[in-house]
Amino acid sequence: MIDQPVSAPVRGGVRPPPVRPGAGRFLVLLVVFVCAACGLVYELELVALASYLIGDSVTQASVVLSVMVFAMGVGSLLAKRLRCHAAVGFGLVEAALALIGGCSALVLYAAFAWLGEARYALVAFSLAIGVLIGAEIPLLMSLIQRASRRGGRGEEDAAGTVADLFAADYVGALVGGLAFPFLLLPWLGQLTGALLTGAVNAVAGGALVLWLFRRDISPRARWWLLGANLAVLAVLATATALVADFEAAARRAVYGEPVRVAVHTGVQEVVLTGAEDGPVDLFLDGRLQMSGGDGDRHHRALVHPAMRQGPHARVLVLGGGDGLAAREALRHPAVRSVTVVELDPGMVRLARTDPALSALNGHVYRDPRVKVVYADAFRWLRGATAPRHAYDVVVSDLPDPGVTPSTKLYSQEFYGLTAGVLADGGRLAVHAGPVGARPHAYWTVESTIRAAGFATRPYRAPGRPDRGFVLAVPEARGVPPAPGPGVLGVEEERPGDVPPSTLLRPRYAD
Missing domain, CATH: 3.40.50.150 (Vaccinia Virus protein VP39)
Structure with missing residues (x-):
């Protein structure tokens, strides 16, 4: 699926966007801001969940950050192949990122609960998300240059464009970094927070390509992109609706006993298993603190x-x-x-x-x-x-x-x-x-x-x-x-x- 030449000839071979250049530039930068916020949420969510499931947050943060930074370099190199088809490429990258990043916490927790090991899943998600995030900037660079032209004419200030692009990216990362611990985690929890972030990511990326750059994409490509984004949103919505059932099943798999109490206190997850009139097992953040009658001893x-x-x-x-x-x-x-x-x-x-x-x-x-x-x-x-x-x-x-x-x-x-x-x-x-x-x-x-x-x-x-x-x-x-x-x-x-x-x-x- 590639961008097809448009039927109507345009001066310079480039179709202008349906808005003024300044407005087009602003919309691209707005999407850069949103995508950067989502990307950092995925990163922090992997670090937080890995620390919770595996322990030693310093090691887990080092693994996630180093793998993701390496993968971002790989993604930037791979994006060079898509520069001629930047609109379609960016649409596909954002759909994939929304799906993988949004479902990462769910799959990571499932691997821990049913397989007993989440390290390999952690590295795989860090690699995949890093590749997709790394592919964003080169494609967005092409899109913002295209959005700023009027009728194919005009010289772009490359240095100014890069400065604007990275400024939006860094500010978005700041917002995402603050939103994760202060809004998403305490209000929604890790699973629902990641799924909602994926939905925002899909809507922002899909809307930019399917509206602002629709003239650069063939009708067939538009339908494919629309279908892909709707499928991603459907998966994320279904997973969100089933989060409570999934958490209950995963807790049973992790703790082995009927979970009688499971609360997120804002500081930690506290789980009590066992009957009200029998031995109590106490878990804090998934780690056994007291087992049955062991509390006395x-x-x-x-x-x-x-x-x-x-x-x-x-x-x-x-x-x-x-x-x-x-x-x-x-x-x-x-x-x-x-x-x-x-x-x-x-x-x-x-x-x-x-x-x-x-x-x-x-x-x-x-x-x-x-x-x-x-x-x-x-x-x-x-x-x-x-x-x-x-x-x-x-x-x-x-x-x-x-x-x-x-x-x-x-x-x-x-x-x-x-x-x-x-x-x-x-x-x-x-x-x-x-x-x-x-x-x-x-x-x-x-x-x-x-x-x-x-x-x-x-x-x-x-x-x-x-x-x-x-x-x-x-x-x-x-x-x-x-x-x-x-x-x-x-x-x-x-x-x-x-x-x-x-x-x-x-x-x-x-």
Whole structure:
């Protein structure tokens, strides 16, 4: 399918567009703006979903960006073959981009849910989307030059055209980059947001070619392009209508149990599986945080060793929005206050209201001794509202350190800030991830705590799943007390010199 010569001869061999040159130029730049916004949304959506499904957002962002930039160069070279048929070529490129980019999140999630692996799909989509985005600019350059001519006459200012084109492209990228986290993701979610972006992409590209450049395309080519765009829009609309059913089926495939609660809190996805009167499995962003009755064993091992010896009237829990660490702290009669610093109000709301989870945490949020502070733990410790030397026990109940957003909460700087809120004789207890499954990450946590000026005692909870912890006291106070019965020391497993993790040198990637 190629552009056919028009039947009526025109001066210079070029058919003028149906609008004045200035208006035609503006319409092309407007479509450049829209397409750039859509392209960046596809890119950010791949990075966000890959980080959620695979983990380690730094690695996933690097893979997506490097593959896409390489593919954009390939696409620019391939577009040279279409310059003589720029209108039809651009129409086909935008239809393909709308379909592939719009469906990318859906297919990526399906690969993760049913195949258990999304890396290959991630690279394939990054490559395909990059090729199509790279093909846009050369074709748009041809179209904007054509739209600016009047009757085939006139010299174009090439430098000015390039400047206008890239200005529209960069501004569109800015809008798309801001729209994704602040509008599409919180309002529509990743799947529907990507599908809607694809629809906008198809309408903008198809409308430009089928109206502004209709005189440059044969009737047969126009019908083919119209049919292709309508088919793409039909696919995207059908997928949008089925998103809820797809998400429910995919969750069943991922979690293996009937999903009783699944909410996007604005901070993370929280999923509860199991019956209201039975064991509860808690998942945060697809990662298992608590399995069945394991919550008792995990949180007993985390909290009680720090409470056994020394004062423990004032307890600070960093993270722990599920209320289980606070529940264990309140089992000690001498506790007068428990402050929970939790980033996600939705998690606390669920821990208050869900029958199974609130029963599991002993309705801890009804206890007047419990105070909740909604804040990022790092910022709160650094801010003026965190009381200095006020807590006898600090419990760090945060996601595993291998999850990139949590890396700063396992840094030397973070533990240095934590030392500032510990009272004289205070103890720090840290959930440090699995000892056996991820020994490098576990021992990096232990090394990082020591580098922040603590003496440490590493230990684990027996049984499965593997849970590792670190009990620490300020180095000036000597060695931490033995963690007590029910846990196993692992000091003999400590490897050689393990570098600590800092904000500028995170070291948790295995």
